Amino acid sequence: MCRYAMYGPYKDIFACFACRKVYKQTSRFEIPKEKYEGIVHVCPQCQTPMHDMGHDFQAPKQTDIKQWKKVELLYQNGYSYHSCGCDGPGYRPSRLQDVPGFLKEQRRFENEGEALLHRLLQS
Structure with missing residues (x-):
C-alpha cells in the first residue's frame, strides 16, 4: 500500500x-x-513564490x-519529487554536471x- 495514503495527509514541501x-x-x-487553487505559497524570508x-x-x-x-534546473524542466510513496519519484541525477545528459x-x-x-537535425 502507498505510504502516503496510509497515514493521512502529509504537509506539502x-x-x-x-x-x-x-x-x-x-x-x-x-x-x-477551490480554496487551495487560489493559494500562492510565498517564502517567509524573501516573499518570492515557492515551488x-x-x-x-x-x-x-x-x-x-x-x-x-x-x-532548480530539474524543477524548471518538469522534474519534482512527487510520488505516491510506493517506489519514490524515480531516478534523478546526483550531480549538476549530469543534468544535461x-x-x-x-x-x-x-x-x-x-x-x-x-x-534528422541531430545527424
Missing part, C-alpha cells in the same frame, strides 16, 4: 530557490480544492549551491514527426 530553504505547508488534501517539490524531496544543505542549482535522455516528443525531425 515547498522550496525557495532564492533563499535555498524548504518549508512545509498545509496539504492540498486538507483544504477544499511544490513533492513529499520525497530531500533538501540539500543551504550552502551547497551546486545541488540547489541542480534541483539526463534531460536529453528523458526528452519526450509530442508526436512521431517531431521525434523524426529532431533525429
Whole structure:
C-alpha cells in the first residue's frame, strides 16, 4: 500500500530557490480544492513564490549551491519529487554536471514527426 495514503495527509514541501530553504505547508488534501487553487505559497524570508517539490524531496544543505542549482534546473524542466510513496519519484541525477545528459535522455516528443525531425537535425 502507498505510504502516503496510509497515514493521512502529509504537509506539502515547498522550496525557495532564492533563499535555498524548504518549508512545509498545509496539504492540498486538507483544504477544499477551490480554496487551495487560489493559494500562492510565498517564502517567509524573501516573499518570492515557492515551488511544490513533492513529499520525497530531500533538501540539500543551504550552502551547497551546486545541488540547489541542480534541483532548480530539474524543477524548471518538469522534474519534482512527487510520488505516491510506493517506489519514490524515480531516478534523478546526483550531480549538476549530469543534468544535461539526463534531460536529453528523458526528452519526450509530442508526436512521431517531431521525434523524426529532431533525429534528422541531430545527424
